[in-house]
Amino acid sequence: MDxxxxxxxxxxRGNPAVEALPIESLTECANSIFRQEGQVLxxxxxxxxxxxxxxxxxxxxxxxxxxxxxGNSSMEFFTxxxxxxxxxxxxxxxxxxxxxxxxxxMKRAGANVVGIPLEKDGVNIDELKRQLELHxxxxxxxVADFQNPTGVTTSLEKRKIIAELSKxxxxxxxxxxxYKALRYYGEDVTSYKELIPxxxxxxxxxxxTLSPGIRVGFLIGPEALMPKFHKWSEDTYIHPSLVTEGMVxxxxxxxxxxxxxxxxxxxYRPRLDAILSALDTHLGGKADWTKPEGGFFVSLFLxxxxxxxxxxxxxxxxxxxxxxxxxxxxxxxxxQFLRLPFCQMDPAETEEGVKRLAAAVTDFTR
Ligand SMILES: Cc1ncc(COP(=O)(O)O)c(C=O)c1O
Numbered sequence: 001m002d003x004x005x006x007x008x009x010x011x012x013r014g015n016p017a018v019e020a021l022p023i024e025s026l027t028e029c030a031n032s033i034f035r036q037e038g039q040v041l042x043x044x045x046x047x048x049x050x051x052x053x054x055x056x057x058x059x060x061x062x063x064x065x066x067x068x069x070x071g072n073s074s075m076e077f078f079t080x081x082x083x084x085x086x087x088x089x090x091x092x093x094x095x096x097x098x099x100x101x102x103x104x105x106m107k108r109a110g111a112n113v114v115g116i117p118l119e120k121d122g123v124n125i126d127e128l129k130r131q132l133e134l135h136x137x138x139x140x141x142x143v144a145d146f147q148n149p150t151g152v153t154t155s156l157e158k159r160k161i162i163a164e165l166s167k168x169x170x171x172x173x174x175x176x177x178x179y180k181a182l183r184y185y186g187e188d189v190t191s192y193k194e195l196i197p198x199x200x201x202x203x204x205x206x207x208x209t210l211s212p213g214i215r216v217g218f219l220i221g222p223e224a225l226m227p228k229f230h231k232w233s234e235d236t237y238i239h240p241s242l243v244t245e246g247m248v249x250x251x252x253x254x255x256x257x258x259x260x261x262x263x264x265x266x267x268y269r270p271r272l273d274a275i276l277s278a279l280d281t282h283l284g285g286k287a288d289w290t291k292p293e294g295g296f297f298v299s300l301f302l303x304x305x306x307x308x309x310x311x312x313x314x315x316x317x318x319x320x321x322x323x324x325x326x327x328x329x330x331x332x333x334x335x336q337f338l339r340l341p342f343c344q345m346d347p348a349e350t351e352e353g354v355k356r357l358a359a360a361v362t363d364f365t366r
Contacts, residue, residue: 009320009353014148014296014341020264021211022256029250041246047234050245053216056252061202062194063220069229072240074178074205074217078102080236081139081174081201081219082109084228091137095123097328097337099148099176102141104327111139115330118147120290122154125161137171144192146179146295149328149339153292156189163196172222176203179295181261184269186293198222206248208296209261214244267343272298274347275340275354282358289340298340302361308336311364318360320353 034041041050048054049070058065071077082105086092092106096115106113114131116123122144131137140162144154154162166173175192193202205217221229233239251257275298279289289300302308308325312335315322325334338357342350 007319008316009345009349009356011320011322011338011340011353011357013323013344014339015344016208016212016264017267017344020267022251022260025256026211026214026247026251029254029256030247033246033250037246041242043242045239045242047239048230049218049233049240050242050249053245053249053252054218056249057218057220060252061204061220064223067220067223067226069219069221069226069233070240070245071217071219071233072237073207073212073215074176074203074219075101075105077201077203077217077219078105078141078174079109080229080232082106082111084225084232085138085172086111090139091135092139092141093128093131093135093137093171094141094330095143095147096330097149097325097334098141098330099143100323100327102176103330106139106141107330113330118150118152120152122152122158123162125158128162128165132165132169136169139172139174140166141174141176142192143176143179145177145189146182146292146297148179148295149297149323149337150299151290151292151295151297153189153294159190159192159195163192163199166196166199172199172201174201174203178203178205178208180204181209182264182268182296183294184265184272193220198224209257209264210248210251214248215241216244216248268296270347271342271345271350274350275342278351278354281351282354283361286358286361296341296343298342300338300340302336302338304336305366306336306361307364307366308338311360312338314364315357315360318363319356320360 054068054070055065057068086109088110089112091114092111093114093116095118114135116128146153173192192200202220276291287300287302289298312322322338325337326332328334
């Protein structure tokens with residue numbers, strides 16, 4: 001192989017495509033809102049975030065104003081929830097595999113983290129029930145729509161069962177939904193937030209629908225618990241960044257968010273088609289991958305006769321790079337797992353990347 005690291009195709013981070021960032025319109029929104037609201041946005045403000053954006057989110061996500069807390073991206077809410085809701089050695093359930101940074105956040109908080117095997121329509125319910133008898137968790141963390149890292153969407157049937165179990169066993173569901181709006185095929189599935197609002201922390205952000213660099217996220221939580229979270233925000237950083245919240249608000253107020261999401265879908269849909277068809281062409285019969293209807297990721301498990309550890313370690317020699325699979329598994333056993341983000345690459349690059357991956361799979365078959 002003569003592929004060098006420099007031209008390696010990067011199946012590593014799930015970034016939005018740079019050409020999809022609405023830089024011009026965000027700049028216009030910034031100019032306009034800074035002129036009108038500069039004295040508010042550049043001053044200390046309210047610990048729950050910029051009020052007009054909170055109200056916009058409440059109106060558009062079916063929540064009360066008091067339920068909405070803004071934050072500097074959505075990720076920090078993992079730690080807010082862990083710090084407020086957990087005591088030492090409490091159990092947290094999550095999907096196996098799961099978003100690696102959520103695994104880290106829960107482990108850091110000192111939780112006993114239990115992975116529930118993820119199937120193509122959500123976690124295995126029998127195993128969930130079995131583990132519920134053993135651990136009695138406080139929290140169940142899930143990315144129910146187009147999961148990072150697998151691309152799996154939890155079926156409505158399983159959501160209803162899990163919602164019932166959360167009532168019965170008294171655990172809260174953390175519904176992390178950054179990809180929910182990015183559906184390229186099929187119908188939206190009802191969220192946990194709608195099914196069982198009193199038991200759900202709904203986390204979302206503008207990272208995938210607008211821009212990750214602006215770091216604006218939000219939490220919609222059960223009304224009774226939210227005062228603790230607003231206070232936690234104040235005691236953590238006084239308040240999140242009002243400057244970027246103002247920009248996002250202006251973008252939303254002008255009605256630009258939904259058209260932007262539609263444009264993203266137009267861009268990403270053919271990229272999803274491209275990766276699925278490249279996998280068919282180059283890896284058909286050699287591996288089994290997910291077939292998501294949206295989001296950023298397709299994933300696959302390499303068959304046992306492929307040395308997945310060696311393949312991941314030597315990927316660069318074949319001209320591609322992948323995220324280390326083990327971070328997605330609570331027990332670190334991710335050697336056979338590959339996450340393939342597809343939104344950042346044009347179809348030709350994807351095709352080439354999958355071709356290189358297939359060459360490595362052939363070489364590492366024992
Ligand atoms: C499932 C999931 N949750 C949270 C995040 C973090 O997003 P944010 O940019 O809002 O912090 C990501 C980012 O990739 C993600 O995939």
